Amino acid sequence: MVKHAKTECDDAHFAVQDTLYVVGGKWKMMILSILVRFGTKRFGELVKLMGISARILSKELNELEQNKLISRKVCNTKPITVEYSATAYSKSLHEVLNAMIKWGRNHKKKIREK
Amino acid sequence: MVKHAKTECDDAHFAVQDTLYVVGGKWKMMILSILVRFGTKRFGELVKLMGISARILSKELNELEQNKLISRKVCNTKPITVEYSATAYSKSLHEVLNAMIKWGRNHKKKIREK
DNA sequence: GTTACTAGTTACAAAAAGGTTACCATGGTA
C-alpha cells in the first residue's frame, strides 16, 4: 500500500494510486484481462500468448496470487502443469478492465488517424 | 505505443497495455484525477497537494500535454504562474478514473479489515 | 543415453522510473 505524505488517506486521488500499486505495471492487468476473458490458462500458454519472459510472469503471478486476484492449481499430468484462474475478487476489477480496454482501443484509433 | 510481438494488435489484452502506456506510472492518473475533480491547478499547488518533486511533476505534465490530456496556460502575474487544466479528451478517461477510485477505496477497506 | 516437455529459479545486465540537491531568471518586499 502506498504511504501518503500529509493529506487524508481516503482521498480519491490516493485511491487511484492504491489501485495502481496493486495492478499497475506493464503486465498485471493484461494477465487479468486474459484470465477473466479467456478463462483458466497454463503457465506456458501465458508465456506464448503474452510474449513475456518466464521470470517476469512467475513474479507477476505470485504477486497477483498474494493479492487474491488469481488462483493457482497444480495438475497431476505427466509433466506437471499449473493452471491459473481469475478469482471472484479479480472480477471486481471488471469495470476498471473494461474501461481500460475501451479507452486503449479508442486512443489507438485516434493516433492512427493522425 | 507498445509494440506487439505476434498477436493481432487490436486484441483487448494489448489495448489494456496501450492505456497503461499513456496513463500508467505512479503519478499520471493522480494528476488527471485532481485536475478533473478540482479543476485548474497551478504547478506549485500540484507539488504541495501531491507530494511530488518538481522535476517529476514537470516531466509528467509535459507527457500528459503531449498526449492532449491536459492544457498549460502561462499567466501574466507578478511572479509568473502556470495553470494546468484537464482537456475535453482527458474527460474520456473518467470511466477509467472512477472505476480506479472506487476499486482502490474498496481494496484499502478490505486490507484494513484483516 | 539423449532429447524434449513441463514450470519454474538463479545470476547477471540493462533500462526505466523516481528522487535530491542545487541552480536560474524574474520581480516584489523588507
Next chain:
DNA sequence: TACCATGGTAACCTTTTTGTAACTAGTAAC
C-alpha cells in the same frame, strides 16, 4: 542590499522494473 516566491532545469544518484541465458527436476518418448 538581501530575501522571498514563482516555475522550472541540470547533474547526479538510487531504486524498481524488465529482460536474457543458463540451469533444475521429473517423466516420457526415441
